[in-house]
Amino acid sequence: MSMLIPPPLSLYVHLPWCVRKCPYCDFNSHEFKGGTPPFDAYVDALLADLDQDLPLVWGRTVHSVFFGGGTPSLFPADAIERLLQGASSRLRFAPQAEITLETNPGTAEHGRFEDYRRAGVNRISFGIQTFDDATLKTLGRIHDSAQAVAAIDLARNAGFDNFNLDLMYALPDQTLAMAEDDVRRAIALAPTHISHYQLTLEPNTVFAARPPTGIPDDDIAWDMQEHCQALLADAGYAQYEVSAYARAGRQCAHNLNYWRFGDYLGIGAGAHGKLTLGSEQTILRRWKHKHPVAWLAAAGTPAAIGGDERIAPDRRPFEYMLNALRLVEGFTPAAFEACTGLAYAVIAARIDTAVAAGWLTVDAGRIVPTALGRRFTNDIVSLFLDD
Template sequence: MNLTPPPLSLYVHVPWCVQKCPYCDFNSHALKGEIPQAEYIDALLEDLAQDRARYLADDNRPLHSIFIGGGTPSLIAPAQIARLLQGIQAQIPFAEDIEITMEANPGTLESAPILQYRQAGITRLSLGVQSFANDKLNLLGRIHQSDEAKVAIEQALKAGFNSVNVDLMHGLPSQTPAQALSDLDQLIALKPPHVSWYQLTIEPNTLFASKPPVLPDDDDLWDIYELGQKKLEAAGYQRYETSGFSQPGYQCKHNLNYWRFGDYLGIGCGAHGKISHADGAITRTVKVKHPKGYLDSGRDYLSQEIPVPVSERPFEFMMNRLRLIEPCPHRDYSERTGLNDDTIAVQLNQAKALGYIVDVTDSTGVDCWQVTDKGALFLNDLLELFLADEDDVDADSER
């Protein structure tokens, strides 16, 4: 089995927040004192060194993108972020056009630090705004107010980043369609190049799961979704994945690499990674979750190393790739999974019969699969078609 090495990215997790939001199921921990910033950066760089020795010994791929997520990475000082990026580059070369994203909370930023993060090497800032209505921000446990969010967006746009993303939620507790669309209008007026616009969902093991708020009904959610997409499109934003909208040329390279089943190392508390090997194997990794354990010098950073069986690769590939609006070249499936198209022929025929997928040829003449509007609407049903049966994929079909 042969795999074509995909682009290589790096995810860096910063686990601390000022406080835990009631909807958040990410690996984040409310502050209980000062963050051990220098110690944590040292640990991240050693974590990377171990991953590099373990997975990239004979691999010369440069880093395609870096994403510093959380938690709240903007709790880390710009000088420490600069040291982190310098340490990463000393271990793995950067592609000339590397994208380096950092998530930030408007409540932890001031105008000077925003510019300092750009000077530290961040090329793309992602601001977790979520709403411009103060009552909704309070319900969501956010530590910023609407005016602070708008100032942070304006300052970020002036600081010289290659791109700025704003996260905005809809379907918030007791939110009307008019309120949700007002949030969107205020965001569009600020003209960020990229918008992540997604519906609030109640996740297990969150405060909202134990004390569920009253959410809009299905009719209101549909109105918000349909009218909101039209607003974004009219303002020049192109939807390129499930909840990602960008002005032309401002798609998130890091997320595209995820959805195209690319490779990425994951360093930091609870970070996940996925690496393809020259022998055709694919490995997923998970790091130690809690900061105390992660910073224990006597413990390995790696918590789990999980091989991706051949039988699960069709679903893994499609679960990522079908988030994207763009057509999927047939060759991507074989290059990223090591499997021939006939390993999913039955599922593709079912998806086509249900109107979820059609065959298309892109502008360069390459044969592709394209998710239809119906397929995007019933994405979970579409993905279920590719779940592995009890029997493994026929080894004779491997490339």
């Protein structure tokens, strides 16, 4: 065994409500029907939730904050500001910490982005998905392409110079030309970051129960991915993760921390956290109860905790690889040892198997997925899953 060294720490804040649940979405999101969500009560509960978890992270610095959902942009800026002020009074925030707010273009209003910036948000992530209006309707989105462009312009005019566009491909009845057109239109809007990921039919979603027609097969989806990757590369967006592309220096710090097996504190209904407890030399996963009403009623008490799990040493290689092998940069033996508390020798033979298969390379002490390996990430990761 090696010494477990606590990695960088992030804060994830889950805001669970949305205007309408998308049929492909398996996130913990809930349509709010009637009236207005209890924004003030929810922020109070978030701070109580944070207070309960604080003993797990005393003395540590938060390097990034991510507001996910649901639709975080439903929340008014003053609620976001109160949460950030409360969190920064309880935890040390790094100078220039990245603070991201997920935004649905259908909820963008003039003046909101200026207020979010004043509140402390410095990065916006837009859920665009596609610029094809007919497909947006199929996906259950509440915005159209014109609203998407208008929302991006509003954010830029408010002073945001760091924003992401989420795009999906292999959508119902989508052709290769349509997928490429989405990427070209995204590039024309000059975001600093583009997430480009394949539609999957997740369990317990409307699409899983009633799959839409016309979903491209795997070969067509792979063609879409390859062609769109080339367009992004030509436009200066370097791939740094399976589905993430960024301008130089504009990678998402929060998601990078996930993929490097960093720590994150999760607050809010259904939020998950992963924390390295140096004093105990263990890794803790903690999750909160999912339903907003039940979580609100119990926030700040042990009853709000859905569960705690210590990641057993024999499980850590799989958990680590599940994240690290998504990265183009790969990982080093030293990083593996620091984050898992295990000697590299524990995984050396399995690394050799993946190298022999052409999935990984070992160069100057860094283990890196090959182009073939990035296509078969799940197969590589499965090598590290003990029976």
